[in-house]
Amino acid sequence: xxxxxxxxxxxxxxxxxxxxxxxxxxxxxxxxxxxxxxxxxxxxxxxxxxxxxxxxxxxxxxxxxxxxxxxxxxxxxxxxxxxxxxxxxxxxxxxxxxxxxxxxxxxxxxxxxxxxxxxxxxxxxxxxxxxxxxxxxxxxxxxxxxxxxxxxxxxxxxxxxxxxxxxxxxxxxxxxxxxxxxxxxxxxxxxxxxxxxxxxxxxxxxxxxxxxxxxxxxxxxxxxxxxxxxxxxxxxxxxxxxxxxxxxxxxxxxxxxxxxxxxxxxxxxxxxxxxxxxxxxxxxxxxxxxxxxxxxxxxxxxxxxxxxxxxxxxxxxxxxxxxxxxxxxxxxxxxxxxx
Amino acid sequence: xxxxxxxxxxxxxxxxxxxxxxxxxxxxxxxxxxxxxxxxxxxxxxxxxxxxxxxxxxxxxxxxxxxxxxxxxxxxxxxxxxxxxxxxxxxxxxxxxxxxxxxxxxxxxxxxxxxxxxxxxxxxxxxxxxxxxxxxxxxxxxxxxxxxxxxxxxxxxxxxxxxxxxxxxxxxxxxxxxxxxxxxxxxxxxxxxxxxxxxxxxxxxxxxxxxxxxxxxxxxxxxxxxxxxxxxxxxxxxxxxxxxxxxxxxxxxxxxxxxxxxxxxxxxxxxxxxxxxxxxxxxxxxxxxxxxxxxxxxxxxxxxxxxxxxxxxxxxxxxxxxxxxxxxxxxxxxxxxxx
DNA sequence: AAATATTGATACAACGTTATATCATCTGTC
DNA sequence: GACAGATGATATAACGTTGTATCAATATTT
Numbered sequence: 001x002x003x004x005x006x007x008x009x010x011x012x013x014x015x016x017x018x019x020x021x022x023x024x025x026x027x028x029x030x031x032x033x034x035x036x037x038x039x040x041x042x043x044x045x046x047x048x049x050x051x052x053x054x055x056x057x058x059x060x061x062x063x064x065x066x067x068x069x070x071x072x073x074x075x076x077x078x079x080x081x082x083x084x085x086x087x088x089x090x091x092x093x094x095x096x097x098x099x100x101x102x103x104x105x106x107x108x109x110x111x112x113x114x115x116x117x118x119x120x121x122x123x124x125x126x127x128x129x130x131x132x133x134x135x136x137x138x139x140x141x142x143x144x145x146x147x148x149x150x151x152x153x154x155x156x157x158x159x160x161x162x163x164x165x166x167x168x169x170x171x172x173x174x175x176x177x178x179x180x181x182x183x184x185x186x187x188x189x190x191x192x193x194x195x196x197x198x199x200x201x202x203x204x205x206x207x208x209x210x211x212x213x214x215x216x217x218x219x220x221x222x223x224x225x226x227x228x229x230x231x232x233x234x235x236x237x238x239x240x241x242x243x244x245x246x247x248x249x250x251x252x253x254x255x256x257x258x259x260x261x262x263x264x265x266x267x268x269x270x271x272x273x274x275x276x277x278x279x280x281x282x283x284x285x286x287x288x289x290x291x292x293x294x295x296x297x298x299x300x301x302x303x304x305x306x307x308x309x310x311x312x313x314x315x316x317x318x319x320x321x322x323x324x325x326x327x328x329x330x331x332x333x334x335x336x337x338x339x
Numbered sequence: 340x341x342x343x344x345x346x347x348x349x350x351x352x353x354x355x356x357x358x359x360x361x362x363x364x365x366x367x368x369x370x371x372x373x374x375x376x377x378x379x380x381x382x383x384x385x386x387x388x389x390x391x392x393x394x395x396x397x398x399x400x401x402x403x404x405x406x407x408x409x410x411x412x413x414x415x416x417x418x419x420x421x422x423x424x425x426x427x428x429x430x431x432x433x434x435x436x437x438x439x440x441x442x443x444x445x446x447x448x449x450x451x452x453x454x455x456x457x458x459x460x461x462x463x464x465x466x467x468x469x470x471x472x473x474x475x476x477x478x479x480x481x482x483x484x485x486x487x488x489x490x491x492x493x494x495x496x497x498x499x500x501x502x503x504x505x506x507x508x509x510x511x512x513x514x515x516x517x518x519x520x521x522x523x524x525x526x527x528x529x530x531x532x533x534x535x536x537x538x539x540x541x542x543x544x545x546x547x548x549x550x551x552x553x554x555x556x557x558x559x560x561x562x563x564x565x566x567x568x569x570x571x572x573x574x575x576x577x578x579x580x581x582x583x584x585x586x587x588x589x590x591x592x593x594x595x596x597x598x599x600x601x602x603x604x605x606x607x608x609x610x611x612x613x614x615x616x617x618x619x620x621x622x623x624x625x626x627x628x629x630x631x632x633x634x635x636x637x638x639x640x641x642x643x644x645x646x647x648x649x650x651x652x653x654x655x656x657x658x659x660x661x662x663x664x665x666x667x668x669x670x671x672x673x674x675x676x677x678x
Numbered sequence: 679a680a681a682t683a684t685t686g687a688t689a690c691a692a693c694g695t696t697a698t699a700t701c702a703t704c705t706g707t708c
Numbered sequence: 709g710a711c712a713g714a715t716g717a718t719a720t721a722a723c724g725t726t727g728t729a730t731c732a733a734t735a736t737t738t
Contacts, residue, residue: 004479005479006723007726016688017687018724019689019690020687022725028726028727030684030686030687032685035686046479047475047480049455049476050455050724050725051457051723052455052456053393053725054396054723054724054726055724056392056693057393057396057694057695058692058726059725059726059727064456066435072420072421072436073414073417078411078438081438082440089445094437094448094452096405096435096437096452097435097437097438098434098436099420099421099424110433113391113403113433116389117391117392117403118391133386136386137386140343141343224621278561278562278563279562282562282566284623345694346694355718356719357694357695358695358697358718358720361695361696367696369716369717370716371717374716390693390694393693393695393723394695394696396695396723397694397696397697397723
């Protein structure tokens, strides 16, 4: 009873050979009902758990999937993982998550660990500034990989993302419809592909509409940073009457800033967020936002990976999910009516 | 260049034997500087990544740690993981996270995966209703395990938790100091060891103070649930003037409910939360709460595991971290002054 | 009753790595 | 120039599992 039980332990106890036990447990080969029963009973009694390392090494495939993300604390990611694992678990896979916190060095360690442990696949939000070598590793080792949100610059991996530029264009157009002409973009600091696309959509819409200058302001994607940035922004640019935000957290921070400086969100300044996080609906005021369902994104992500696993030679899949404008109070009524 | 590179691939390319390559990569054995250079260069060129399965199987130890949690979406957990991985990464370990979502069946699959992959250790928030067999598995396979927050009923694992009953007693006593006598407890639904201890501290304090009846109300740990539960609570128990909450999310929901029903949090009803999540400080009103640093908890967790790994025969460690009362506005001023 | 088919179990080799033991080569000493 | 000692590299076996080939013992056919 001492020491980890292995096939040999079970085999001895059940009075059969090692391969027999293996066959019973895997349900392969021809085994009589009697020995089957016996082996299963002994295996259970001894708390036997097969060594997946030995098995996958022999078999050359693993049903464990890795998910490499950059910020575990973001509830959006948590929802994505939920969606992905719901689908993958049904197919007998398992998702384990590693948080690289945006650090490419930490990230490459994680990816090496995935490879070194023979993970069966990888879902991945690449860190900003991921060196080509990291992609090379995955290519060399033939790890079925789906990138998420941030597209690889080298572009030869399956990808699931958000139709970012269309989304911010929609938000910007909607604000223009309400009568705004001084519309600023707020949020993000680093130029990820996500932010680049969103700002591009915003600029594009302004251009098409022939409305006011494009103004982009940095801010970290937290409520507190959003609050501070908005206070600064309004001090220096009092003419701004509408904000398209890079994320809901920033947008919520912006609303807080408006309230603190005696302005009413949706009346004096309109605010549109991005993501539709849980808090958006219960905020004061409820937040108008570009909604994407993280759960659905997760499912899509899993779907693409499963297909790739089934057909390794399948052509590259690029899948972009549309965001939808959810109108609540923070964007306000048409300007003429409000004033 | 096709197919995964292994030691043999590198060895052939560098014109040396397999063990030589292994020794260079691990820095063991006597190797001349010349072959060392050559081997490293070739290994890098071929994008060689050692197969950790084969290595750990041979060596019998693994520097990968598993973290099994019940709710990934909780930012508190994310902070804990951050703290734990900061410490563990310095020692060359790696944390991978699995979310069992409170389901003991899913959880046992995860634990079996940890065991089957020979993980070097386990940090674990046991799901409610975890069967003894799950603990048995870990015992049999001698997995160094530290339970977190929820103590195993069978109590033979290292543990890190919060001094829950003292914390809620402190909160309750503070509200009594402010002059409250109708203090309710709000939050949680399932009777986890955490909730049991918190409610016990609340009851204990009321008893010692000789103040009003103990009233405990269920609610899920989300803002929306907290909102609804508080509306119900106040309708049925209008005499309640203070709430000790099971978590900050519930407390924030309670504040929302107060505002919506025309009451002022901190004036008409006092609210104290638990955890001190990021939003607590910027909420309206800023939330009084029992603060525990999830980051510090994570570090402690890692510390205990590292010690256990170093000294497997060390006596059982039970480590409880104190929560501190952070006074903001939601608890209000003394009642005499406020009225 | 002999030949054949069927069933049930086992022996063997391989997955990729590494510690130990072994072997060959070179340096320096008397 | 022979011998001890140091240096540098390799051969071997083992970690636990599983697919294939093999073998023995029945059951079935002619």
